[in-house]
Amino acid sequence: MKVAVIGANGQLGSDLVAAFSENGDAVSPLTHTDIEISELPSVSRVLEGIRPQVIVNTAAMHHVENCEREPEKAFAVNALGPRNLALVARDLDAVLLHVSTDYVFDGSKGSPYLEEDSPRPLNAYGITKLAGEHFVRATTAKHFVIRTSGLYGKSPCRAKGGLNFIELMLKLANERGEVRVVDNEVVSPTSTPELAQQMVRLSHSDCYGLYHATAEGSCSWYEFAREIFAITDTPVRLKVAAPDEFPAKVARPKYSVLENRGLKTRGLNAFKPWQDGLHKYLGNRIKSPSAQISS
Ligand SMILES: NC(=O)c1ccc[n+]([C@@H]2O[C@H](COP(=O)([O-])OP(=O)(O)OC[C@H]3O[C@@H](n4cnc5c(N)ncnc54)[C@H](OP(=O)(O)O)[C@@H]3O)[C@@H](O)[C@H]2O)c1
Numbered sequence: 001m002k003v004a005v006i007g008a009n010g011q012l013g014s015d016l017v018a019a020f021s022e023n024g025d026a027v028s029p030l031t032h033t034d035i036e037i038s039e040l041p042s043v044s045r046v047l048e049g050i051r052p053q054v055i056v057n058t059a060a061m062h063h064v065e066n067c068e069r070e071p072e073k074a075f076a077v078n079a080l081g082p083r084n085l086a087l088v089a090r091d092l093d094a095v096l097l098h099v100s101t102d103y104v105f106d107g108s109k110g111s112p113y114l115e116e117d118s119p120r121p122l123n124a125y126g127i128t129k130l131a132g133e134h135f136v137r138a139t140t141a142k143h144f145v146i147r148t149s150g151l152y153g154k155s156p157c158r159a160k161g162g163l164n165f166i167e168l169m170l171k172l173a174n175e176r177g178e179v180r181v182v183d184n185e186v187v188s189p190t191s192t193p194e195l196a197q198q199m200v201r202l203s204h205s206d207c208y209g210l211y212h213a214t215a216e217g218s219c220s221w222y223e224f225a226r227e228i229f230a231i232t233d234t235p236v237r238l239k240v241a242a243p244d245e246f247p248a249k250v251a252r253p254k255y256s257v258l259e260n261r262g263l264k265t266r267g268l269n270a271f272k273p274w275q276d277g278l279h280k281y282l283g284n285r286i287k288s289p290s291a292q293i294s295s
Pocket residue numbers: 006007008009010011012013031032033035036037038057058059060061062077081099100101102129148149150151152156157158159160
């Protein structure tokens with residue numbers, strides 16, 4: 001299949017390019033210099049030139065504080081962007097895989113969110129991403145809207161800059177000997193190679209719709225850090241941070257665990273427990289340490 005991956009040099013996009021290529025697909029990797037998703041003429045020109053059978057969108061404005069400061073720009077990228085892609089995908093009769101987020105929920109449920117749970121985003125990022133989901137679902141039938149959470153991978157997240165959580169923990173442990181981490185935010189840390197494989201699998205199906213797609217199980221950021229240090233045998237004093245030690249500038253869900261109910265119901269769920277993805281990441285890190293250098 002001809003597959004266009006948008007956000008191809010991003011954290012998830014780079015693993016999607018690898019996963020679709022390994023699957024034997026002809027991949028067009030598109031970066032922000034190739035395409036501007038918030039502008040319909042750019043989206044039409046680029047995609048009509050390629051005429052892919054599958055379009056994969058990872059592009060987003062997802063730095064939460066920046067979205068709050070510039071909500072119109074966030075809406076243009078996170079809502080109108082997917083709408084533009086959906087319009088062109090429909091015209092080309094292509095399948096659209098669009099990546100969304102756990103931040104469409106407010107976190108008050110206290111047990112894993114299902115696809116049919118009512119979203120209630122707490123911030124501009126979540127609101128604009130939810131609008132993007134609605135545009136895709138209302139515009140083109142051949143879509144997969146994929147909500148995921150707590151991504152980490154070999155390539156750094158371009159929107160957030162710096163190191164991913166794992167690299168940050170290991171750096172702080174090395175520099176300070178003591179690390180303090182919050183224990184009151186619960187997530188399902190999900191590795192980007194695993195999500196990319198899941199998305200390749202979905203692209204072979206015609207069970208279109210909305211899917212939750214995260215590693216199995218959940219943990220607080222403190223528990224995630226504890227597992228990182230245990231696997232790497234890092235000598236460090238790990239402490240629970242006081243609730244007000246790292247005050248959030250923007251409201252965020254405290255609990256954003258997603259249940260992959262849709263994938264499981266259709267026999268498509270390929271995710272393993274989050275600890276497996278972490279082991280694999282840390283194993284690869286030892287094999288190729290140069291890959292961890294961040295921008
Ligand atoms: N990271 C997480 O923990 C997380 C959690 C849940 C959901 N998600 C979702 O997962 C997706 C991928 O995240 P990621 O961590 O891989 O992001 P990332 O590393 O920041 O990659 C995003 C890519 O999209 C490109 N891009 C941004 N704005 C664009 C635009 N207007 N037009 C075209 N390209 C644009 C970026 O290019 P430039 O950098 O050059 O602008 C970059 O290549 C996003 O949709 C995000 O909402 C992420």
